[in-house]
Amino acid sequence: MDAFRAVATGRTLLAFELLLGSGQRIGDVLKMKWSDLEDGGLNVKQGKTGKPLWVPLTAQLHAALDATPKRSVFILTNEAATGPWSYRGAAQAIRKIRAQIGALDYDNHALRYTAAVELLNAGADDDVIAAVPGQSTAMVRHYTRSARQKVRALKAREIRT
Structure with missing residues (x-):
């Protein structure tokens, strides 16, 4: 970007x-x-x-x-x-x-994914993320699947230390 x-x-x-x-x-x-x-x-x-x-x-x-x-x-x-x-x-x-x-x-469509991931990384929940691209929460979870795993892994690291 x-x-x-x-x-x-x-x-x-x-x-x-x-x-x-x-x-x-x-x-x-x-x-x-x-x-x-x-x-x-x-x-x-x-x-x-x-x-x-x-x-x-x-x-x-x-x-x-x-x-x-x-x-x-x-x-x-x-x-x-x-x-x-x-x-x-x-x-x-x-x-x-x-x-x-x-x-x-x-491609251009990847920017829809990026918009959702930016919101996820900022701490937005699925309903808040869905409000921007106008997607269902199921589609939000699909778009943010990889990034969500990283967010959870970082949270796990915080818990472990």
Whole structure:
């Protein structure tokens, strides 16, 4: 994540921060509009589930949004500012940075996992984690399985010492 942030600029960095900060799928991120911003968060209607969510902005996402000029109703706009950035264009731009930093093994969807793991590592319970990506608690447990084992092992170390 640090390597991506060090290299990416403009709307590619904003796309990354929207994916990570909101925990949403790329298709939903590309549909986000400036009018979706409300009370320090984003109103999202998930395309796959139809579920409406309000997702709070992370500090990094807030900074990226503040640094972005409003050229269209869409947050991630195409070059002509006439509509949203295309799925293919956004995916290719992000992939280019991933190739540059040696992170091709991590696709856009991995940022949904990362958002959940960040919340887990911060001490959030499954219901709190689920509120951000709009997932069931069962899916949260699936996304955080590996990280959860490490959290528990660290807790075990604390108990043993």
